[in-house]
Amino acid sequence: MELKLLEDFLCLNDTRNFSRAAEVRNITQSTLSKRIRTLEHWVGATLVDRSSYPIELTPEGAAMVPQARELVSTFQGMRAGIRAFATPARNSIRIGALHTLRVTFLPQLRRHAEAELGPLMVENNGSSAAYAQTLRQFRNGETDVLLTYVHPSVANGLDSSGYDTLHMGHDRLVPVSAPDRDGSALHRLDTGGVVRFLSYGQSSFFAQALAPLLAERPMALNVAATNAMSLGLQSLAKVGCGVAWVPHSLAADDLASGELVPAAGPDWALDLEIRLFRHRRSCRPVTERFWAAAAGMAEAEAGRDAGLRALHHAG
Structure with a gap:
């Protein structure tokens, strides 16, 4: 049984929609459906009630969710820990991102960076990673940069003494x-x-x-x-x-x-700020290049915001 089947199952549980889950997993809907069938065949039970909309999990599927999350988290943690000892590829950037931002904002950030730097090998933290786990991976050096929302009510422990930050936008x-x-x-x-x-x-x-x-x-x-x-x-x-x-x-x-x-x-x-963080120490060359590209994108966005505010006041 492949780990990606559990990741597909967890994504489907989170979205409760085959087409949206397929989009998040970057596969076709038919491929996702086949993978879920393969997982059901492997466990010997129906996990998804396909007759309802949004889809619901069967009792067996619901019982499997916490165990699947634990297994995926364990394997991703093991992989990240081993990779921390290895030397990443020259053009490989490890990005930690909140789930929503991975869907809405990260694609345009990647397009902007690659337009300046050429193709990048982007490694994302798992789609099922919880907020606390995403923060922990970044603090432990398992990811090079962190794309996250910021709000005064949510402490993240990323103080200015150890991390650089860029304001990327609002939501x-x-x-x-x-x-x-x-x-x-x-x-x-x-x-x-x-x-x-x-x-x-x-x-x-x-x-x-x-x-x-x-x-x-x-x-x-x-x-x-x-x-x-x-x-x-x-x-x-x-x-x-x-x-x-x-x-x-x-x-x-x-x-x-x-x-x-x-x-x-x-x-x-609630007003939210979108920020990009990096470790102040031990920045790899690819991280420096990616950061410079992101800073350019942030500067351009700030200029557009200032122009819109000026038009608003003039009107």
Whole structure:
């Protein structure tokens, strides 16, 4: 049994959607489906209930998730530890990134860097890695740079004495819901009633960022589902399961098409900063080159933001 089958299964559990999971895993939907069938044949049980949308796991599949995460984490940790002793290839850059940013922001950062530096061998941390694990891998030197969200409510321990940082952009965590027949939010936060809440759980980045907001504005929240991945909660929100806070960069297309609508006013959103970190010491030449390319991208983005603000004030 190959490790990639477990990684496919965990990604499918997180997204609850075959097409989205295939996109994240960078394979075709038919390949993903075949791999899940292969895994089911190997364990001797049906793991996915394909008759529901979003898909649900069978009891056997749900029981397998924590064991699969532990196995994948163990093997990835072993691989990363061994690679730390080896000399990486000259053009190989090891990037740690939060799951959402790996989908929304990292591709454009890579395109910009390769336009200046030529082809890069980019190694990403596993798609199932939790926020704490992603931070730990970076601090331990298992990744060269870290692409992450930053919010005042979430401590990351990356102080300025040991790390350099670049401001790469902004995002917003916005509450969204599927629309009702009139196009209004099916689930809203400001009705005063019980709200069906799609939760990030307790330990993910977004869970920590949301905690103060939810504490300041007590509501009757009925947790309808829990998933540490924003892609999974977005899929659940689209089929009417409740309210989810989703990064605007991820939900923009669904908001534009009307598949999702705001579940509250803008004062319920959280501003997020996108930052790139690197270790101040022991920077490899490829890391230096990648960092310079990223700095150029950040500078260009800052210039565009300044131009838009000037146009806004002039208007």
